[in-house]
Structure formats: structure tokens, C-alpha cells
């Protein structure tokens with residue numbers, strides 16, 4: 001059974017370990033609301049009190065949902081990585 005070890009298995013194992021690593025580093029915070037900054041960009045307010053930009057800036061960042069009230073409402077409770085919580089003492 002172990003005789004047919006393909007590169008496929010190795011690729012799978014590698015991507016899994018990368019995912020694990022990312023999950024371990026990320027601090028996930030739920031979105032509790034949205035507000036606009038001074039430049040009229042949308043900022044998600046997270047449960048930890050931090051804000052995170054959720055720009056709709058195609059083609060780089062496509063978040064068409066953020067432009068509608070319905071779309072924003074549908075994202076409440078979704079978790080984002082909070083960079084500020086990942087780096088305590090940085091603000």
C-alpha cells in the first residue's frame with residue numbers, strides 16, 4: 001500500500017501544513033459593524049474594538065458587497081484576521 005507514494009500526497013501535506021501555520025498566527029475577530037473613514041472607505045468594526053479596512057477597489061480588491069447595506073449586513077459576525085491583535089503593543 002505504501003509502495004505507490006506520489007508527489008500528489010506530498011503536495012497535499014505541504015498545503016495543509018501551510019494552512020495550519022496561517023491559522024495559528026491569525027487572530028480572528030467577528031465583525032460587529034461598519035463605518036466609513038475620512039476618505040469614504042469602509043471600515044469593518046471588529047469585536048475587539050479595532051477597525052479593518054474593507055475597501056472595494058477592483059481589480060485588486062473586489063468587495064462589491066461592502067457597497068450595499070444588504071451586503072454589509074450579511075457580513076456581520078464574519079471573522080477577519082485582526083492584524084492589530086496579532087501584534088500586541090503595536091497600537
Ligand SMILES: [Zn+2]
Nearest residue numbers: 048050082085
Ligand atoms: Zn483587534
